[in-house]
Amino acid sequence: MSKAPTVVRTFDSAVFAHLARGRLESEGIESFIVDEHQVTNNPLTAIAVGGIKLVVAEDDLHAARELLDQRIEVSDTCAACGSTNIERNARGRRLAFLTLMFAHIPIGRAKTKLRCDDCDHAWRE
Secondary structure, three states, X not given: OOXXXXXXXXXXXXXXXXXXXXXXXXXXXXXXXXXXXXXXXXHHHHHHHOOEEEEEXXXXXXXXXXXXXXXXXXXXXXXXXXXXXXXXXXXOHHHHHHXXXXXXXXXXXXXXXXXXXXXXXXXXX
C-alpha cells in the first residue's frame, strides 16, 4: 500500500477546496490542501502553480474521487407530514431594500417563512 500524496482535484477558490476537504474528512479520508496561500494572496499565480490542490494518500484516491463526484440532494421537508411540497415566502426584503435605497441604512430583516402546501404547517428557516 502506497502513502504517496496524490492530487484529487484542483480549485480556483479556497472556500470550495475546504468544503471538499471537509466532505472527505467527514468520511474518514485524510486530506490536506496545497498552494492555498499562494493562490489566495496572488491570484495571478494560480495558473502557474496549477490552482489550489486537494491532496490525499494514493490508497484513498479512488474512494475520494467517488465521494467528491457524488451529488448531495438537499430538499426541505415538512416536519409535520414529511411532504416536499414546500412554499417559500421571504418577508421584509422590500422594506430593507427601500430603506437602503433612500436612507442608506437597511431597516428590517428578511425572514424566510416556509409553509407546507399539503398540511398548512408553517415554520421559519
